[in-house]
Amino acid sequence: MIFNSIDFLIFLPIVFILYWQLKNNINLQNLFIVVVSYIFYGWWDYRFLFLISFTSLCSFYSGIMIDYYQSDKSKKRLIAICNILINIGILAVFKYYNFFIQSLSYILLQFGIHLDFITINIILPVGISFYTFQALSYTIDVYRGDIKASHNIISFFAYISFFPQLVAGPIERSTNLLPQFSSIRTFKYETAIDGLRQMLWGFFKKIVVADNCAAGVNHVFAEIDSLDSISLFYGALMFSMQIYGDFSGYSDIAIGTSKIFGIKLMRNFNYPYFSRDIAEFWRKWHISLTTWFRDYLYIPMGGSRYGKLKSIKNTLIIFLTSGLWHGANWTFLLWGAYHALLFIPLLITNKNRKHLAGIAEHSILPSFKELIQMTTTFILVLMGWIIFRAENIGIAIKYYNRMFTNFELTLPEYGKTALIWIIIMLVAEWLQRDKQHTLQIENSIQNKYIRHFIYYAIISIIIIFQGETAQFIFFQF
Incomplete structure (x- = not known):
């Protein structure tokens, strides 16, 4: 279902009326959100409901296990890594498998090596990058101790599948969105x-x-x-x-x-x-993604704490990763590299934070x-x-x-x-x-x-x- 459709114009008022009829029961309200969100998502292809359900289940139970093993750092770390790999693995198979296989085949062919790799005819699930990154942020936040693991599976499924931002963001943080499904919501005109x-x-x-x-x-x-x-x-x-x-x-x-x-x-x-300048542009464009990469990739890699060379390397990685996030095509990697080349001179000259005020x-x-x-x-x-x-x-x-x-x-x-x-x-x-x-x-x-x-x-x-x-x-x- 898309926002600019008759289906959505019928869907939204019905959901709105029924939702606020349940205002005195937060669990029913959250369950209702999950149901209508799955209807909204399944409107394209109901088969991919299994995928988002699996992602939600893995992240939910891994969060509980991470919380349980708080005192055992090695087990906690292992659980977090496993869930992150599962989520990234699903994303890689559906979005990047054919791209990497075809690219590898082409590179080997330049050296005279011809191998018949198997490609897969896969339909890309709509919005998979968005809800996968949202699930990843939850796992990382629980591992860091930024948020307690959710023990309410309904509110957690609502957090992952909330239909307004399910297929194209904003990519929410668990620290902001998840607590809102655990507290009473009141209608404010x-x-x-x-x-x-x-x-x-x-x-x-x-x-x-x-x-x-x-x-x-x-x-x-x-x-x-x-x-x-x-x-x-x-x-x-x-x-x-x-x-x-x-x-x-x-x-x-x-x-x-x-x-x-x-x-x-x-x-x-x-x-x-x-x-x-380009630095200001990236503080204002797709903010939920740029801050996601900053918080969960750039800073953990060392950010700008270890000198200019390290900062340049980390910045290049972030822009290339951001480019690849947008799609399985060399054009997106080149686009990311292009913006890195525009951004890095500002970083070198300490002008990347020049325009913080509007x-x-x-x-x-x-x-x-x-x-x-x-x-x-x-x-x-x-x-x-x-x-x-x-x-x-x-x-x-x-x-x-x-x-x-x-x-x-x-x-x-x-x-x-x-x-x-x-x-x-x-x-x-x-x-x-x-x-x-x-x-x-x-x-x-x-x-x-x-x-x-x-x-x-x-x-x-x-x-x-x-x-x-x-x-x-x-x-x-």
Whole structure:
């Protein structure tokens, strides 16, 4: 089931009404969440319900065993490692097996060694990287002692399978989400209304911005050989906005939906295209994943505690791992390496934490310096998205080659409507950059009639100007 579907528009109000009828019984409420989450996930392919159930069971019982052997460090460590290997093993088989086998076969062939490896025709379970990382964070948190192991299997299954963020995040920490399934949740009107506003903006970004960009992007990447540099640059711009509208839109819908159920999820995007350097971009883009790698990989490897060389090595590993997390393709590894090469100079010069504070909230326009910094950072990110979107490295190289050699001053005929919605989105988000989400406007617009006009206008735009329905990009990860 996808958010931008009639099925979900029917599913959500029914679930909402029944959920709050059970508000006096937290166990029934949690059980209800598990049931509807499994219905939501099984809507794609019910066979993969076994996989998420197995992941949940392994993590649940390993947590109890780790807790039981707290005084025996060797047993505790062994249990944690076994569960981590099980989870990573499942992910590796379903997502990476064919990629590694084919890559190894190709490398051996270059040395004249021909071996017939067996590949497997596997359907990639939707969202497997997201819920696997969420399960891994729980095991690691229990092992570290950051959280006590859950002994309530229902609340734990709810933590792993909570449907708003099940298939594309945010990737939650057990320390934040799991305790919320162990405490009474009360309906708060203001929070629910705020959640609906955030959902509305998420639908606008996905249905109007991302889906309208998608047609132009697909056209450009299918016709690279016949397009000029301006058209190719425009196509890269369209994809930059498509992936942002698609993924941040999903996150807004997920976070907003969670609010109406009394659950608070972590923020996943903080207006990343207003970043002044690559380091700031990565503090604002897919926050739940970047902080996951920081907390569970970068810091345990030593982080930046042992000198610049060690920091550079750890940073490179993080970016390559992040690239591979996105998919089993050399393009994703190259994309990760590209961002590492952009980030490492900032690390060497101690400028990677230069822009911790946001651009002054009271300024209507950025300063000239900030405008140059934001434009430069955006163009660098845009160039990286070409690698991310290309089917293989050869296509990415061809795209760059034609983009920088085939200069013609012709304006593309596609995507002009999408450009209007992109501008509206960026202007609105710039003006609201100090808020958690763009439609958090009750303080900045006091007149409720103006606010309601804005809400109804957005609803009308979504209905009238929706693009061709497309699945969320990050479902494939």
